[in-house]
Amino acid sequence: MDCKEALPLLHEYLDGGLSAAQSSQLKEHLLGCADCRARLQEYEKMEALVHAWTPPSVPDDLTEKIMRALPPVKRHNALYRFIRKHPAASVAAVFAMVMLSSFLSTWNDDQVLAVKGPDLQSVVIKGDTVYVPAGSIVAGDLTVENGKLQVDGDVKGNVVVIDGSVNYASTAHISGQIKQIDEVFSWAWYKMNAWLAQVSDVK
Ligand SMILES: [Zn+2]
Incomplete structure (x- = not known):
């Protein structure tokens, strides 16, 4: 198999x-x-999440919390009415659908190491690890997807690591912000937002 x-x-x-x-x-x-x-x-994590979101009897304030956590939807459309009527079921359905479709269609194809930034001259890539060597300077933001980042030198900008890990040596200097994104979740939210926007545009 x-x-x-x-x-x-x-x-x-x-x-x-x-x-x-x-x-x-x-x-x-x-x-x-x-x-x-x-x-x-x-x-299994997703399953646990979906189950956590749909307890057998949903207290009213929890329902409201779930509603508020959803991206804003235009009032007076069929989807909105459906969500009002079946809030917990809708959240679970949308969430499960988004997880499933994003995993099945795009998740698998998207595991390639990617390095982005305006100044990558001094960046060294070995295997799945991206190095900023000691003494070298990256003049701008540095984004690494699906890999490890090892910073020994300077980054004059923000460091973003998507679906990877980052390690800083004592010699490292980052002038901007450091952001680590677990793309499974942000991707799901992105897809959910896109889907809701699409559905609510259809009258
Ligand atoms: Zn396999």
């Missing part, structure tokens, strides 16, 4: 719908595939 075949089985597994044969096939794949193990962990 390859990862493509394992992916739908992971979802089935979380729904408890796997046959004994499928389940042992999936287990076998998981034993040999760190990527899918990590994926399963993410899904």
Whole structure:
């Protein structure tokens, strides 16, 4: 079994719908595939989140909190009315749909190391690690996606690490802000916002 075949089985597994044969096939794949193990962990986190958001009986103020946490939606449209009527179910449905579609369609293709910034001359890339060597200066912002960043020198700007880790030596100087983004979550929020905007524009 390859990862493509394992992916739908992971979802089935979380729904408890796997046959004994499928389940042992999936287990076998998981034993040999760190990527899918990590994926399963993410899904389980998501599941826990969705469950946390939809307790069997939702107290009124919690419902209100969930409503407020949702991106603003134009009043007087069908979606808004539906959400008002079924707040907890809607949040869970939207959230699950967004998670599923973003994972299935784009998540897998997007794991390439990327380095962005106006001044990358002194930046060194080795394997999945991006180095700012001691004594060197990056004159501007530095963004690293899907990799590790090791700063030994100076960054005259903001440092942004998306889906990666960052390590600063004692010789490092960062003049701007340091921001670490876990893209699983920001991506989900981005997709959810985009989806809601789309739906609420349809009259
Ligand atoms: Zn796999």
